[in-house]
Amino acid sequence: MDDLLVVRNLTKNFGGLAAVSEVSFEVRRGEILGLIGPNGAGKTTLFNLISGLLASNQGSIKLEGEDLTKMPPYRRSAMGVGRTFQVVRPFDMTVLENVMVPIFTHYKSAKEAKGKAYEILEMVRLENMADSMPSSLTLAQRKRIEVARALATKPKLLLLDEVLAGLNPSEVAENLPLIRQVRDSGVTILFIEHLMDAMMAISERVLVMDQGALIACGTPDEVTSDQCVITAYLGEEAPEC
Amino acid sequence: MRTNKIIVAAAILALGLLAVPLYFTSTFILHMFTLVFFYIALTAAWNIPAFGGKFSLGHAAFFGLGAYAASILYVKYGISPLIGIFAGTVCAMLGGVILSFPLIRLKGPFFTLASIAFAEVLRMVAIDWRSMTNGSVGLNIPFKPGWLNLTFTSGMPFYYIALGLAVLVILLAWWIRSSALGYHLRAAAADEDAAKALGINTAKSHFFALMWSSGLTGMIAVFYVFYNYVLEPGTAFSMDLFSLQPAMNGIIGGMGTVWGPVIGAIIMTPLGEFLRFYLGTIQQGLNFVVYGLMLIAVVNFVPGGIVSLMAPWFKKKKSGESSARDN
Numbered sequence: 297m298d299d300l301l302v303v304r305n306l307t308k309n310f311g312g313l314a315a316v317s318e319v320s321f322e323v324r325r326g327e328i329l330g331l332i333g334p335n336g337a338g339k340t341t342l343f344n345l346i347s348g349l350l351a352s353n354q355g356s357i358k359l360e361g362e363d364l365t366k367m368p369p370y371r372r373s374a375m376g377v378g379r380t381f382q383v384v385r386p387f388d389m390t391v392l393e394n395v396m397v398p399i400f401t402h403y404k405s406a407k408e409a410k411g412k413a414y415e416i417l418e419m420v421r422l423e424n425m426a427d428s429m430p431s432s433l434t435l436a437q438r439k440r441i442e443v444a445r446a447l448a449t450k451p452k453l454l455l456l457d458e459v460l461a462g463l464n465p466s467e468v469a470e471n472l473p474l475i476r477q478v479r480d481s482g483v484t485i486l487f488i489e490h491l492m493d494a495m496m497a498i499s500e501r502v503l504v505m506d507q508g509a510l511i512a513c514g515t516p517d518e519v520t521s522d523q524c525v526i527t528a529y530l531g532e533e534a535p536e537c
Numbered sequence: 538m539r540t541n542k543i544i545v546a547a548a549i550l551a552l553g554l555l556a557v558p559l560y561f562t563s564t565f566i567l568h569m570f571t572l573v574f575f576y577i578a579l580t581a582a583w584n585i586p587a588f589g590g591k592f593s594l595g596h597a598a599f600f601g602l603g604a605y606a607a608s609i610l611y612v613k614y615g616i617s618p619l620i621g622i623f624a625g626t627v628c629a630m631l632g633g634v635i636l637s638f639p640l641i642r643l644k645g646p647f648f649t650l651a652s653i654a655f656a657e658v659l660r661m662v663a664i665d666w667r668s669m670t671n672g673s674v675g676l677n678i679p680f681k682p683g684w685l686n687l688t689f690t691s692g693m694p695f696y697y698i699a700l701g702l703a704v705l706v707i708l709l710a711w712w713i714r715s716s717a718l719g720y721h722l723r724a725a726a727a728d729e730d731a732a733k734a735l736g737i738n739t740a741k742s743h744f745f746a747l748m749w750s751s752g753l754t755g756m757i758a759v760f761y762v763f764y765n766y767v768l769e770p771g772t773a774f775s776m777d778l779f780s781l782q783p784a785m786n787g788i789i790g791g792m793g794t795v796w797g798p799v800i801g802a803i804i805m806t807p808l809g810e811f812l813r814f815y816l817g818t819i820q821q822g823l824n825f826v827v828y829g830l831m832l833i834a835v836v837n838f839v840p841g842g843i844v845s846l847m848a849p850w851f852k853k854k855k856s857g858e859s860s861a862r863d864n
Contacts, residue, residue, distance in 0.1 A: 370737055
């Protein structure tokens with residue numbers, strides 16, 4: 297399997313605090329890669345660095361060999377990095393129009409954009425809600441708008457930031473297959489999730505972060521039996537990591 | 538059916554507006570209408586950056602640049618204002634370019650403050666650059682009637698010119714809002730980071746919005762000066778008349794919408810004249826007290842502006858709204 301995204305020594309300091317320090321990893325093309333870690337571990341900061349909303353202090357980010365490190369966010373999006381946000385804040389327009397926004401970067405005609413947006417809404421099963429305002433939708437549906445908007449940028453790599461958080465078990469069961477479906481359509485996925493069951497069920501490999509550093513990487517089984525990971529979550533006296 | 542009704546209503550309104558000068562020969566009424574049209578156009582132009590959440594209090598800068606460009610060309614060099622229209626538009630857009638570099642990345646109140654400073658600096662320049670602008674004395678447009686000089690013996694031509702400007706700017710604003718640029722601006726206004734992550738070059742969108750807005754403001758200013766014959770720095774770069782008033786109209790009518798500026802200008806222009814006339818004579822500045830109170834009331838009770846109160850009349854029935862949950 298070849299590497300789609302290669303991150304090397306990525307570091308971000310906020311004042312004296314290293315929110316992300318010396319993080320290196322690869323995302324393989326076509327995989328679902330989970331990213332877990334306790335609160336404040338630097339997961340969302342890492343997403344902000346990859347999508348370009350934050351500038352890194354050092355290190356490099358390469359997508360298919362192209363260096364993204366110095367690119368503004370909109371160019372990274374054009375290169376194929378899509379993302380969702382942990383806190384869903386849909387634009388104040390209809391569901392369909394929300395999805396049309398990114399499509400308008402490729403298609404200038406509103407009619408074409410509408411058609412494309414509708415196709416994506418069908419994929420996330422929101423086609424019946426196309427003309428509704430996002431505020432009238434459930435959280436689970438609003439999270440799917442986020443996914444639909446990100447898909448509309450035609451990403452090669454999709455960064456999903458807690459698309460399952462805050463959903464009840466039946467909604468999780470409803471949204472979970474969507475992640476697999478998106479991957480099967482040819483999009484590589486890196487996703488942050490706190491729901492362990494969901495994470496373990498769906499990801500092929502898992503990265504674990506703690507206090508800004510990457511402390512483990514492997515299959516779900518390997519990671520859950522890793523002593524450092526257990527320590528990070530449960531706070532036992534640390535053996536040598 | 539619905540669209541037919543709208544077309545009929547629009548046609549009746551258009552005919553009515555076209556007929557006004559034929560039935561109302563009073564110069565006061567004609568002047569009032571003309572002023573309302575000018576302010577609809579100015580407010581609608583001011584409102585374009587507001588699609589993207591940028592709140593300017595410096596549009597007097599673009600107004601003054603457009604007004605001075607055409608007037609200097611005419612008064613000093615004898616060049617027809619018909620050419621001055623283009624010169625005024627371009628000069629105002631250049632002002633927009635200058636303003637965009639430092640400001641387009643500033644957010645919220647910082648953009649607004651910097652826009653005020655920009656207009657004030659230009660006013661100072663207009664006062665001090667006497668060889669070009671005649672300083673505080675200002676420039677007088679000589680009365681030589683004729684289309685080439687944009688000077689007329691009656692108020693009627695300017696009534697139609699102002700009406701045409703208002704319609705033009707409304708149509709442009711509507712077109713921009715429903716185009717890719719409009720969607721990108723609205724996305725940026727709602728959530729700048731999300732818009733960037735979705736591949737939108739938000740700085741570029743704000744820049745284009747400012748170009749449209751500044752250019753149109755400069756163009757309107759050229760006509761306004763030739764309607765008024767006089768031009769001096771205090772008026773051309775007037776914060777009250779061309780920065781605050783359009784912003785005021787926009788907030789009260791409904792910022793970031795197509796029809797908000799229209800409603801705002803229709804209500805505020807006659808009201809402003811009335812207040813200036815009656816309250817301004819009792820105690821100077823009293824009219825602004827009323828403005829302030831209105832602003833507080835609207836921002837507190839109808840934050841979406843008057844257009845948001847009227848929205849239910851216009852909105853089509855939303856199909857999917859009733860069933861909030863899907864399958």
